[in-house]
Amino acid sequence: MPDLRVRRTKKLLYDSLLTLIKTENKRFAEVSVKQICERAMVHRSTFYHYYTDKYDLFFAEISLTDAITIDQRKKRLLQPFQMFAQQQNYDLLWQIALNNQDDSHFNQLVGTVVEQILGADLQFLIDVEVFPVPLEIVFPVYAHTIGSILVYWLKNGKQEQPQVLDAYLTKLLHPIFFESLRS
Incomplete structure (x- = not known):
């Protein structure tokens, strides 16, 4: 400590x-x-x-990588938008995201951090034998899909609830990916 x-x-x-x-x-x-x-x-x-x-x-210091349980890692992968909505500084983080959506360096760093966090979760949870695509391909695809949904959501005035965004994510990515996480 x-x-x-x-x-x-x-x-x-x-x-x-x-x-x-x-x-x-x-x-x-x-x-x-x-x-x-x-x-x-x-x-x-x-x-x-x-x-x-x-x-x-x-x-x-953003505290997204605190020690979490296996179930929390799964939930973060399956329902990333709902998990983010539960963040302690949720409103402030969204304000920062909105104020900086034109800052390409900041957005690139956000994408990299999200990719690292979710990549670590994927690495921890997925048995490589079960998933037919190399994890080096899965990490960026997953992170950029989340990023694309976020951009859509912000441009459309944040009308959808986090549950709807998570449903979009599930529909965009192959169901095998989500089934391997649920097991």
Whole structure:
């Protein structure tokens, strides 16, 4: 378990980043490490001791990769939109996504992180013998399908519920994939 001072410092930095984005309605690209550190009252060298940049801070502290059970991993793969809706910072994360939908670097990083998280879940759950396609192909297809559904949802004013988005995902991807996860 990390030192309480380390946990407190990381929380201050993360909260500072979120505050800059939320209350000042800044886009992610507009926020600087200097601003994050000033608001958190943490020296820049301390920031760089823990993180390489603001993107590293954001994705390291987003808490999507906490220790979870096998059933939670399955649910995250089968119902990713419903699981995301249960996230602690759900509304804030959506606000960040909406404010930064034109930031290609940020969107690429989001896609990479989602791919890594879901890829780790797939690697953990799927027996390679059962699934007829190499996992190196499955990871990006699955992640980009989720991304495409998200883009559709955002462009259409977030009208559908997470359950409907999960149903779209199931219909788009081959049923064998989902059957192997349910077993």
